[in-house]
Amino acid sequence: MKKILGPMRRAIQDFNLIEDGDKIGVGVSGGKDSMVLLYALKLYQRFSPEKFQLEAFTVDLGFKGFNTKAIEKYCKSIDVPFNIKETNIKDIVFDIRKEKNPCSLCANMRRGAIHNALKEKGFNKLALGHHSDDAIDTLFLSLLYEGRLNTLQPLTYLDRKKIYVIRPLLYTSEQDIKNAIEKNNIPIVNNPCPVDKKTKREDMNKLVQNIYNEVPGAKNRILTAMKNKEGLKLWF
Template identity: 55%
Template sequence: MQKILSKFRKAVNDFKLIENGDKIAVGLSGGKDSITLLHLFKKYQRFSPESFDLIAIILDTGMESDFTKLKEMCTEIEVPLYIIQTHIKEIVFDIRKEKNPCSLCAKLRRGSLNDNAKKLGCNKVALGHHKNDAIETLLMSMFYEGRINCFSPLTYLSRMDIHVIRPMVYIDELEIKNIAKKHNFPIINNPCPANGFTKREYIKNLTYSLENEIPGLKDNLLKALTNTKQLKIWNKND
């Protein structure tokens, strides 16, 4: 945990993700990434030079997930938890009957999470995207859209006056898997019918395969994202 906590802290410092007086909502899906993120925040809060408040938000998309263990976990680590009822499953699968549902689903979840975080008095929303997610997003943008693009560790949404932060962008997915297993996190299996059959899943498997043939591939792609002399994607000084 200390190893990935140091990477968490480096991202916070590099991109100035946390400031005094912040109230941060962690989007808690029940997957290994968001649960790990919440625990890292709680540990960082103990020695952070910045004073900030922390809550967790679960979006109930209507897929009949059981959040009992997540409630118990949040009570145990003393993080207020809010479960928000939504109609996302009904809209995406029943009404719109989307054949490629990921884009619409993600848009609806982002909107609901940000809106409810704002209503709960938060000025920042934290998401559990890690190093692999960043690399996959970069490759998907290049392969499928002909663009060099990726999400940012820090994004300001002017329309909602809220910041989105991603403090795990330096942490490898395998490190998160190991931590989740070691600490027996109460992971909820993704109930989405499209889970495992997406373009992102294909790119994920491709990067793992390429890493075996090209050692250091993921680290080099991460360096490309922070290479501000050539690309203005992750600019630490901006």
């Protein structure tokens, strides 16, 4: 876990993501990113200079076959309290509204559900498992589909909910997360959503991978550019 904990610790320190007395809820979908984040934060909690509370929060969208028991079992094995928020998001998005592009509405409803779950228990921070590859994919999605330069932020304050969203893994690569899953026998719960792996984000990931193949060192330079405010030169 050194390749996870080292970059995560730097991100926490660089962006002041964790403070004394924080009550941090980890958004756990059962996928590799959130499961590694949960385990990493549990390990970090043992030696962190900041004392904080840690619990897992899972939103059940209502899909059949979503194995929340496996997530709960893993949480118990690493001594992290587990919370589940039952919803009918699947019914609303797929059965009632029959959305042709369901991801946006689903994501908004899922965010609302987990924010409410945290507020109900008095938590002030939500930790999400986005990594450096997610940040680059988001940058290109924003540029090509929205006409703006925007990416995932390490720290965001949601004024309406009075909750901070933190992303401690933004210095961490997806490959290191995959390696951590294998080396530490961390379970993964399959996503039963019918459009999983069939989104614009997946298409963008393939495009970015092609760029990496064509331009050696491109990934590191993109990550450097995202942190280089002084190097940002636009028309206005």
